[in-house]
Each structure stands twice: as C-alpha cells, then as structure tokens.
Amino acid sequence: MNKKIRRGWKKIRRGRNNPGGLLSALKPTRNRGIRIKPKRARVIGIFSCKGGVGKTTTAANVGLCLADYLGNDVLAVDANLGAPNLGLHLGELNPSVTIHDALAGEVPIEKAITKYHGLQTILGSIAYGDEIHLIDLGNYLRPLRKNYKVILIDSAPGIGAEVVAAMKACDEMFIVTNPEVPTIASTLKTFRLAERFKIPIIGVVVNRVRGEPFELPIKDVKRALGWPIIAVVPEDARVRESTAAGVPIARYKPKSRAAVEFRKLSEYLIEHIARS
Ligand SMILES: Nc1ncnc2c1ncn2[C@@H]1O[C@H](COP(=O)(O)OP(=O)(O)OP(=O)(O)O)[C@@H](O)[C@H]1O
Numbered sequence: 699m700n701k702k703i704r705r706g707w708k709k710i711r712r713g714r715n716n717p718g719g720l721l722s723a724l725k726p727t728r729n730r731g732i733r734i735k736p737k738r739a740r741v742i743g744i745f746s747c748k749g750g751v752g753k754t755t756t757a758a759n760v761g762l763c764l765a766d767y768l769g770n771d772v773l774a775v776d777a778n779l780g781a782p783n784l785g786l787h788l789g790e791l792n793p794s795v796t797i798h799d800a801l802a803g804e805v806p807i808e809k810a811i812t813k814y815h816g817l818q819t820i821l822g823s824i825a826y827g828d829e830i831h832l833i834d835l836g837n838y839l840r841p842l843r844k845n846y847k848v849i850l851i852d853s854a855p856g857i858g859a860e861v862v863a864a865m866k867a868c869d870e871m872f873i874v875t876n877p878e879v880p881t882i883a884s885t886l887k888t889f890r891l892a893e894r895f896k897i898p899i900i901g902v903v904v905n906r907v908r909g910e911p912f913e914l915p916i917k918d919v920k921r922a923l924g925w926p927i928i929a930v931v932p933e934d935a936r937v938r939e940s941t942a943a944g945v946p947i948a949r950y951k952p953k954s955r956a957a958v959e960f961r962k963l964s965e966y967l968i969e970h971i972a973r974s
C-alpha cells in the first residue's frame with residue numbers, strides 16, 4: 699500500500715470513533731437526527747405560441763438526453779391535452795394509461811407514468827375527443843415533485859386555457875421558435891403570457907435553422923426577443939425521419955448536428971439547475 703492510500707485509510711478508520719472522520723459523514727443521517735431534504739423537481743416548460751416549431755421534438759430529445767445523465771430523475775409530461783403527440787415522437791401511438799385518465803380521476807397520476815427509450819413519461823391520449831376543462835396542472839403534478847429532479851412539460855401551441863394551465867404549473871420555461879419573421883412575431887405573445895404569470899424564462903431555442911438568406915439571422919432573433927439564445931438547432935431531414943420512426947434524433951442519429959445541439963441544450967439545463 700503506498701503512502702497516499704495508507705493515509706486515506708487512516709482517515710477513514712479515524713471516522714469509526716471520531717465524529718469528524720469520513721465514516722461518520724457516510725452514516726445514515728437519521729442516526730444524527732438530521733432529516734434529508736425531500737427531492738423537489740424543477741418543473742421546466744417548453745412553449746411557443748406557434749404550432750409546429752419543434753416543441754415536442756425538443757421535449758422528447760432533451761428529455762432523453764437529460765435521462766442519460768439523470769436516469770429516473772427525469773419525467774416528461776405531455777400537457778398538449780387537445781392534440782397530444784409526445785407519444786408519437788417516442789414511438790407510442792396508443793398509451794395504455796394517459797394524463798387524460800389521471801385528470802379524469804380514473805387513476806392516480808403516478809400510475810400514468812410509462813417509460814420509453816429510458817425516459818419516464820406521462821403521455822396523452824390521441825383519441826381524446828372531449829372538451830378540455832380548465833385544470834390546475836400544477837396541483838396534479840405536485841405529488842410527483844418529490845420523485846424527480848426535472849419535470850419537463852411539453853405544451854400546446856397558442857395562448858389558450860390549456861397553455862395557461864401548463865405555464866402556471868412551471869417553475870421556469872423556455873421558448874422554441876424558428877428563424878422566420880411571422881414565427882418570431884407570434885412568439886412575442888408567449889413572452890407576454892410568461893410575463894403575466896411571472897414565469898422566469900431560461901432562454902430561446904431557435905429550431906429548424908437552414909441558413910437561408912431570407913431567414914432572420916440569430917443575432918436579430920436575439921435582438922427581437924431580448925432573451926439569450928440557449929440552442930440553435932439546424933433543419934435536418936433526419937429529424938422528421940426520426941419522428942416518423944418514433945425514435946428521437948438523439949437516439950436515432952446521435953452524431954447528427956441536431957442531436958448534438960439537443961444534447962448540449964440538456965447539458966446547459968443541468969448546469970442551469972445546479973447554478974440556481
Ligand atoms: N430541426 C428540425 N429539422 C427538421 N424537422 C424538424 C426539426 N424540428 C422539428 N422538426 C419536424 O417538425 C415537425 C413538427 O415538430 P413538433 O411536433 O416538435 O412541433 P410542435 O411545436 O410540438 O408542434 P405543435 O405545436 O403542433 O405541438 C415534426 O415532423 C418534426 O419532425
């Protein structure tokens with residue numbers, strides 16, 4: 699045993715009798731009368747007034763990448779109650795239990811959790827045709843907070859009641875947009891909604907960037923929206939291909955630039971959570 703290792707062992711042994719030693723630090727805390735703080739998930743929403751910009755693609759990919767780092771401490775929730783499709787992005791057309799079942803009180807919310815590609819999810823029912831009533835989503839998710847570090851919420855487009863319900867359930871949110879003038883203009887509405895409900899915005903994901911001359915340059919998107927750009931994801935036909943295959947690009951083509959961007963975004967979020 700070299701000197702360094704021997705010194706280490708001495709330190710550990712000292713701990714058996716000595717409260718300052720390393721072993722005592724590893725003792726179960728109940729022995730010392732200290733309560734472990736319950737885990738409390740950060741609820742992060744993904745929003746955009748405009749449909750089809752890539753909210754669900756981002757939710758599925760960032761969810762998977764976060765789960766690669768945090769395992770079962772991540773949950774992705776489909777809060778697009780009118781037209782849920784997070785399941786489709788994950789290859790599930792007909793989930794056996796859904797958020798609609800939980801909201802209807804037919805199952806406890808914990809029973810609506812299923813796992814796809816290593817990501818825990820609460821999916822929606824594509825077949826659900828009834829009217830969506832105003833719900834307190836935050837209240838439904840509350841019992842789950844202790845079980846996760848991050849809960850991602852995939853929202854519907856627009857600024858209607860279900861978007862408001864999803865937004866009010868969030869601790870923080872980010873916005874997905876495309877580099878086109880009409881999309882940026884309608885994205886401003888989402889910022890206003892966030893302001894109204896005082897939900898902090900982490901930043902903006904600019905998705906489907908083609909680099910075409912008529913696109914809004916990223917610096918102009920930043921100037922127009924006034925928030926940091928936290929990811930720039932290129933337009934890539936393989937993203938659509940991956941959606942059709944029901945396997946997010948982060949798994950489907952993990953080395954593609956889009957997949958790398960989603961991974962970098964999830965790393966950014968992990969650092970952001972650790973910092974704040
Ligand atoms: N970077 C990309 N490159 C190419 N296609 C993309 C990219 N991002 C998303 N798409 C495609 O765009 C389509 C719409 O994406 P998605 O469902 O994520 O949008 P959305 O914002 O969630 O839509 P909705 O508002 O209807 O919920 C999907 O077919 C998806 O594969």
Ligand SMILES: [Mg+2]
Nearest residue numbers: 753754778783
């Ligand atoms: Mg969607």
